Amino acid sequence: MSQSTSIPKKQLRIRDHGYDNYMEIEKKTRKVLKFQSLILSQPNQSIPIPRLETLAFRIGFTRHESSAFILKFPHVFEIFEHPVQRILFCRLTRKAILQIEQERLALADQLSHAVTRLRKMLMMSNDRRLRLEHVRIARPALGLPDDFEYSIVLRYPEFFRLIDAKETRNKYIELVEFDPKLATCAIEDARERVYRERGSEAEDIRFSFLIDFPPGFKISKYFRVAMWKWQRVPYWSPYENVSGYDLRSIEAQKRMEKRAVATIHELLSLTVEKKITLERIAHFRMAMNLPKKLKEFLLQHQGIFYISTRGNNGKLHTVFLREAYRKGELVEPNDLYLARRKLAELVILSPRKATVDRELIGHSRSKLDDEMGQVTRAYVEDSYGDFKGGDGVGQGEDAEDDLSSDIGSDVDSGDEDDDFDDSVSMRNKSLE
The missing domain is CATH 1.10.287 (Helix Hairpins)
Structure with a gap:
């Protein structure tokens, strides 16, 4: 894909501490979830401390690190002495158990929304199908249950079908029928809302995106003019099939580049927390016509997306949709997001x-x-x-x-x- 665009290619990444602090808590939460899965896998949802230290090697902890880690979060993990064996055991606290139940109920209540998300994901792909393994990896961000292959894909044969590709020996989820009623992007609804509230010129916001640059981002006169021109560039919808267009012209390449921004924007809008890792987006790169150098591409649009490198020693990149957050919280929270934030509150509680x-x-x-x-x-x-x-x-x-x-x-x-x-x-x- 050509990189021709009116926006400058070289952009310094400006840190936004609100999103980075969010990811610092998220980093601790991911480790807590790994220990929770170990404890819940036991018959009585409790595990001896020596066995926990042994199993901690599977999730990247040493013996002493695992014991010190669970002691840091007394609102999540509870250590007690077994009345018969007289050894120390670890189990989840009452608050942690209630949080798991709240998240389970929220996931079950949003099953219909999960079906719609998966349908829209398939509608954005080129062949109206996605690899099953790629969807499985991204299922927490999309709000899909662990058994989505049976509870969603096979349960709704009028929407989905599972196929085995003979050439690659991989399983794919294929869309049965394209629904034009679902082919509306979240940015289109946002444009209509801005147009009704502010009464801007229809031509100025027809193809524009909501821009919110991070604090400290320097906007030069040239960049301001380039951004104004880019906002007025038309593009094809992520749900539109572009296989029949001639994409060799510069104008078509500009449209495809802006279409890639709209595709990532829509993908983030379909997630539960309006964020997903860059590595997960890369799994859908070929199926959704996204550029190869995703990180450099997203850095050109820091007013729309934010990339945080906090977590996993800088090897993990999390992409946020900036317009969906205000002061570190979702503008329009959902039940599943609130249930997951409950665990974060237990983690940061003194x-x-x-x-x-x-x-x-x-x-x-x-x-x-x-x-x-x-x-x-x-x-x-x-x-x-x-x-x-x-x-x-x-x-x-x-x-x-x-x-x-x-x-x-x-x-x-x-x-x-x-x-x-x-x-x-x-x-x-x-x-x-």
């Missing part, structure tokens, strides 16, 4: 607060034991008085009233523990 919570729980339990002990002694003394044959009718009524009031206070103070036990048992059944 360990000191976890210590205070344990002290409060221990204090409430000791107070509960003392009150129950007093109730038991009072009940035994009253029963002994009735056995002696004294005046115990009125005394028995008073004792019954005291007993009922004491038990009522105990139930109020123990509701949280009862809910915890019920939620853990329900979670274990659902996870099993």
Whole structure:
């Protein structure tokens, strides 16, 4: 693909600390998810610490690093002593289990949206088909369940079909029928919204993108003029089949370059968190007519996309859709995004607060034991008085009233523990 465009090729990457800080938390969250998968793979959703240290080699941790890592996140991992084996075990906390359940329910509720996302992805491809393995790798970003091959592809034969390519021996997901109603890009809706709110000239925003440069980005006079010209360049829609066009002219190449920007924009709009790694985008490069040097291509449009190199020692590149974020949060959040952010909140929560919570729980339990002990002694003394044959009718009524009031206070103070036990048992059944 030709690199001819009015925008300068050489662009320095300007860091935006809001997105980089977001990825710093995301880096910790990815490691936490790896340990969670190890714990949940065990029969009782708990694992001995020695075995956890041994299995940690699979996810790139040494013995001492794994133990130190789980101690950093007491709101996610809980260490306890086994009552029989008398060795230390690790399990997930109540908050972590509730977060997993919330994410599972959100993923199930958005199944219809996941079907639409996959259909639009296939509509953007050249042959209306994508490789199954590439979709499987990108399934967390697209909000697809782990078993999407059965729960989505095979469940909706009116939309998808699985085929085996004889020439490559790979499985592909193929679109059954192209739906023109879905062939509307997110940027088109954004243009219409801007046109209605601001009343701009229709010719100026007909092919334009929402631009938001990072802080510190220097805009020269030449660059401003070049950007104005580029915004007015027409292009073909990502859902339009361009196989019948002659792409040898300079004008056609400019249109294809802007079409590539629109394709990546639409791909990011289809994701749950409006972000995806550059490596995942590269998997769809051939199927969606994207340029070879994706990183350099995206750096030419830093007002539309942001590339963060935080995570995996700079080897991982995460592409954000700038217009979808404000102050480090999604402008239009969804339930699945909010459920995943709950885990990030548990990760960044102070360990000191976890210590205070344990002290409060221990204090409430000791107070509960003392009150129950007093109730038991009072009940035994009253029963002994009735056995002696004294005046115990009125005394028995008073004792019954005291007993009922004491038990009522105990139930109020123990509701949280009862809910915890019920939620853990329900979670274990659902996870099993």
